[in-house]
Amino acid sequence: MSVFTLSQAAKEGVLLKELSALTEHHRENCEPYARILAASGYTPATSVAGLPWLPVRLFKNLELKSIPDDEVYKVLTSSGTTGAEVSKIYLDKAAAAEQTRKLGATVQSVLGPKRLPMILVDTKAMLKDRKSFSARGAGVLGMSNFGRNHVWALDNEGHVDVEALKGFLEQYGDEPFLIFGFTYLVWLHLYEVAKDNGLDLSNGILIHSGGWKKLVDQAVSPEEFRNRLAGVGLTKVHNYYGMIEQIGTIFLEGPTGGSLYCPDFADVVIRDPETWAEQPVGQPGLIEVISTLPTSYPGHVLLTEDLGVVHGVDDGDWPGKRFSVMGRLPRAEARGCSDTYREAA
């Protein structure tokens, strides 16, 4: 079972219909959204790239939801890199259940239906306060559904628990197992330790995320990350890109590496940061993320502050667009568009 099946043309046909309907749904049920669209001269879209987008930062400035207060089941929050501003994402029960199911279907595209023994490259201490997990905690917890017999690679002080890893590998190392962690934690704590202790990770499937900034500071590129991990036997490696504002939607790296792919219910459009026009293949720009999952808040078409580039269409491991994330747009440059929207709202 895979959610990476649709060619780009087939996908755009499905998405244009579903997302146009979602746009209407949010216009009817989220007043600030309707006002923003009216102020920017909204007309129904004739292509996926023509769908009206919101800057992702808007969720830090406005309360945007398309459900009545008494149907709010969960409010997800994330602090951005600035710390002070917090995005608020409102889910009803239906949206919460659907995002879990779609994340599950996406991950099963590479893991299969069975839960695998699982190494969490993190510390259990992070989950101490179960009423308020960090975004990191929520990510780890969401992924832990796909594993069983979990072992934490880090102890409560954040040191690597080599004995726990050795014990896990003794018991489960001969069959496929799952490794999940944030990219820089995997690099700092798993790769180094596996190398130094001769741990055999060759049956592991690694899923990792969390941005490259901390690794770029250490001059580790995605290619080198992959190559070095292959050096300790870890060749099944899937990076992913996703954000709390589109919870449940992840863009997953294909088996041969180097490109992220969009599941059937999602897509990306790369935009010129000055004209907002769609960039051709190979031209970097701002990443717009598109997903059918946000039904309880108008987050179905979001312009991020991340830079990316589409490498090709229908020419990779899986059909559709394949792309990379290159980093964040310097903050000052993105300010204009978000301010415009704030005034309109």
Place this chain on the structure above:
Amino acid sequence: MSDLQRLREAFRTALDLPADAPVDDLQYQDNEKWDSLAHMSLVAAIEDEFSVMIDTDDVINMSSFAEATRILGKYGVDFNE
């Protein structure tokens, strides 16, 4: 102890509920003790109790006590015996 009693016990233990708490009508999204962390404990407890290995989709879909009995049926645990 009947299979149904064993399942009730697994729920009470994993969700940290009193020994006499009624669980047959429990719903994942309505009980505050049944959060995502408790869900993992619950799945592990059920797997141990009934010696089964539950697939990912079933873990995701196990959203009520009633649903748990239906899912366990697929793994050969029959609560109607």
